[in-house]
Amino acid sequence: MTSDEIRVAAAKFRDDLFQDTLPFWLDRSIDREYGGYFTAFDRDGTQLQTDKSVWFQGRFAWLLATLAETAEPRDYWLDRAKHGIDFLRRHCIDRDGRYFFLVTQDGQPLRKRRYVFSECFAAMAYAAYGRVAQSEKHCQLAVDLFQGIRQHLGPDSILEPKLQPEVRPMKSLANPMILIGVAQEVRKATGLVECSETIDQCIDEIQSHFVKNDLGCVLENVGLAGEVINTFDGRLINPGHSIELAWFLMEEARQRDLPQVASLGKQILDWSLELGWDDEFGGLYYFRDCHGLPCAEYWHDMKFWWPHAEAIIATIHAWRLTGEDYYWNWHEKIRDWSYQHFADPKFGEWYGYLHRDGTLSSTIKGNQWKGPFHLPRMQYYCWQLLEEVIHAQPV
Amino acid sequence: MTSDEIRVAAAKFRDDLFQDTLPFWLDRSIDREYGGYFTAFDRDGTQLQTDKSVWFQGRFAWLLATLAETAEPRDYWLDRAKHGIDFLRRHCIDRDGRYFFLVTQDGQPLRKRRYVFSECFAAMAYAAYGRVAQSEKHCQLAVDLFQGIRQHLGPDSILEPKLQPEVRPMKSLANPMILIGVAQEVRKATGLVECSETIDQCIDEIQSHFVKNDLGCVLENVGLAGEVINTFDGRLINPGHSIELAWFLMEEARQRDLPQVASLGKQILDWSLELGWDDEFGGLYYFRDCHGLPCAEYWHDMKFWWPHAEAIIATIHAWRLTGEDYYWNWHEKIRDWSYQHFADPKFGEWYGYLHRDGTLSSTIKGNQWKGPFHLPRMQYYCWQLLEEVIHAQPV
Secondary structure (H helix, E strand, O other), rough: OOOOHHHHHHHHHHHHHHHHHHHHHOOOOOOOOOOOOOOOOOEOOOOOOOOEEEHHHHHHHHHHHOOOOOOOOOOHHHEEEEEEEEHHHHHOOOOOOOOOEEEEEOOOOEEOOOHHHHHHHHHHHHHHHHOOOOOHHHHHHHHHHHHHHHHHOOOOOOOOOOOOOOOOEEEEOHHHHHHHHHHHHHHHOOOHHHHHHHHHHHHHHHHHHHHOHHHEEEEEEEOOOOOOOOOOOOEEEEEHHHHHEEEEEEEEHHHHHHHHHHHHHHHHHHHHHHHOOEEEOOOOOOOOOOOOEEEEOOOOEEEEHHHHHHHHHHHHHHHHHOOOHHHHHHHHHHHHHHHHEEEOOOOOOEOEEEEEOOOOOOOOOOOOOOOOOOOHHHHHHHHHHHHHHHHOOOO | OOOHHHHHHHHHHHHHHHHHHHHHHHOOOOOOOOEEEEOOEEEOOOOOOEEEEEEHHHHHHHHHHHHOOOOHHHHHHHHHHHHHHHHHHHHHHHHOOOEEOOOOOOOOEEEEEEEEHHHHHHHHHHHHHHHHHHHHHHHHHHHHHHHHHHHHHOOOOOOOOOOOOOOOOOEOOHHHHHHHHHHHHHHHHHOHHHHHHHHHHHHHHHHHEEHHHHOOOOOOOEEEEOOOOOOOOOOEOOHHHHHHHHHHHHHHHHHHHHHHHHHHHHHHHHHHHHHHOOOOHHHHHHHEEOOOOOOOOOOOOEEHHHHHHHHHHHHHHHHHOOOHHHHHHHHHHHHHHHHHHEEEOOOOOOEEEOOOOOOEEEOOOOOOOOOOOOHHHHHHHHHHHHHHHHHHHOO
């Protein structure tokens, strides 16, 4: 890669972020009447429902606060981040301290789930806002919530599991993964020492229980001691999720200079690209089975936007780490396929759901699961990572 | 239609049932070690997991008991029906009397859900078995369970709803529909007078709350007084489900000579074929939106086996009712498309999941949702309905 090529790539991510993705959401998603953010929009911005996803109150607030660190004017971004944070605190917390999953436009609770992802995204938003706005109060909110989440996800968890734990105890990769994400944000905001300890425990658990060298993959669900359970759920691989894990690990390795963690992340990326890439039509499958058997979920072979966003980040990370063209080539291959198939040049942003062959399944731009998070996060991280490479090179 | 054509069609349904569909499941799905039925199989019969779906213990037992009425030797079918019924009674009932949703091969509970569909399919199995085996005990089990289900689904329901009922009270079409199905079976077995009363109440509720003449559709979810709720869930149409409702109504109308109910069923079928049929690729969409907006579910445009099976039954019902070629033509169109796309001539049975364009998404023949029910039920009903037409014609 020449420096010019890197500069062009960095500028493209930045411009796509500020001129294509964010304009789709700003100011359409901001509810001036009741606070918080909408996410359900069709291709052209037609609003599809006004219920508010609690995940996205945290996710979009996190994104906006994070952007405020580099984008001007800082207050513009911080104000909009605060908009979601205030709605979260006012309307999204149940009497027991747990967060809801879905609320009405005016903040009445519609649904609460057994998982703590709502809490995790809220904690990330509080941490990013506290850090960038230098708000002690929000940093403390993040720390308190992080401690609560650690208890919920830890051995004394009060979460009621979906499967009867006495009959078939299982645990999910999503838990240690999201905990790494929250701990990284809280550490950045507060320097809390438990953050790195928690991250080390999570990495250790992932490596010893979810990473399967003999199968060449990361499993989504395992027994409590990492046993492979021979069911649909137990054999499940989510290549996009594994790829997201890969770059979480490479990012942690980069921040703390941990070569073994870097190499674990690279290994997971290698496996996941091998398992996940569709050689016939291109793009990444949604689910795979570790024994090559069919998956039970009917959307298993669809191409979703978010695994592609994760893979675009992860391949830059691996290229940065190793300097190998191999990863830059993968990066270009996935980025080009994604822009060709997901991007909507007319109205901006990306579509979310393609059939296996890459044709459009839905014109939707946002729902409870898709909103201003994976795509702009990817554009932001890739822009920042490439900027770092540019500045690290000899002048 | 000439009588010869009808005879050929009837024989084809019968032969497909006994020579293609049932051989796939018998004896592969019968667990001789622990009792009950397996359903998770790949195309060629490779077993994909041994956990047992409680729905399918009831559904397959219902099918086998129902077949015992016409197929010889009767004991062969009744024994196999009893196999699932015994497993249901021994392993699938929780201490509170509610049924589980998923159990291990040896009958340990894995998952329980808030819905009462497990109970409904069990009641249908008990009723069919009680009737055909002339077992007073099983008839009584069916009646008891039916009474319990009526209480669960009625105004004093103890079911915890997914959405907070005080904020947005909603109800689902699936409840009155399944209650019609259970009541029809219990009535056939016992003559219980509350059955027809319950069915009349359900039809009344469906007609006044779920059927929307102004929108030309049946909604899946409405407010408690039938209000249209302007969200993804509130706008949702499931054409296959509406078509199943259409033939439930035409069947009830046939049994009790209710011309208004027949005409409601026909109206619902007309709407659903119009809304559900994919003019570009053929086949029935899985979900539609009553305002033509995109659906939130990513599998919205996939072609599933079961709506097609329902449509093959419903169009014969409507043809039988009206004598109009229009419905026979629809019947042939859907039947031919289905056999071309879902059937697997090599290993028997049907695939379950196609992409919108009719290409195969998964080779799976069974999982927790697909098993020996919709396809063989369709083949059985169509065979029986056409036999009736043949015998009703002047010699």
